[in-house]
Amino acid sequence: MRRFGSILLSAALMAVPASGMAAYQGGDVKDGGTISGTVKFKGNAPAPKKLDVGKDKEVCDKTPKVDQSLIVSDGNLVNAVITITDIQKGKKIETKKVTLDQKGCEYHPHVLAFPAGTTVEILNPDGILHNVHSYSKVNSPFNQAMPKFKKTLDVKIDKPEAIELKCDVHGWMHGWLVSAPTPYVAVTDKSGTFKLTDVPAGSYTVEVWHEKLGKSTQKVTVKPKQEAKVNFEMAAK
Ligand SMILES: [Cu+2]
Secondary structure, three states: HHHHHHHHHHHHHHOOOOOOOOOOOOEEOOOOOOEEEEEEEEEEOOOEEEEEOOOOHHOOOOOEEEOOOEEEOOOEEEOEEEEEEOOOOOEEOOHHHHHHHHOOOOEOOOOOEEEEEEEEEEEEEOOOOOOEOOOOOOOOOOOEEEOOOOEEEEEEEOEEEEEEEEEEOOOOOEEEEEEOOOOOOOOOOOOEEEEEEEOOOOOEEEEEEEEEEEEEEEEEEEEEOOOOEOOOOEEOO
């Protein structure tokens, strides 16, 4: 019983958002609904800038690189993160390990999102030195050299935060780890679509965050076993 209690306690601590909101409570969701939709870019998207690869060219410059900080595909906004900001109770947080690859001197994926408490396995298959540097403000920052023999590095992200990552060796390497206060988190791909499943019936605020375009929120009401649609359009600031 005691052990069970401490597990519950650590799960609750893990889910306390930085703002001091009530902790998220995870459990079984019966007759939950789905929140789905699209994120579009409003206006004409600029062509992504080509990145200047000036170091370790034989490994890093095999494929041409473009700045990933604003990618729009057929009007769809890529790498936007969707969360529910005011959900207090819902499905369990499952902190499965996730992977961030540095292959070819680029972070894959450019934006990696997961619930807080997740361990991120950072890979270095390049056979050269990378140095992954997190610009965390809420979590403890890390700044780790990964010499060619260091193929993996595990980093646990305990608190919700959008964390900027840079490589101190390769100035163009840039990405984000986004840790969410609840399990309801998704990132858009080229389709610009997202889906959050097993959401208990109720009214919620859905938020989109994009590194260049900022935040946008909408209210949505979820009914049991039904799909609630919410579409976003993000404009350049
Ligand atoms: Cu690097």
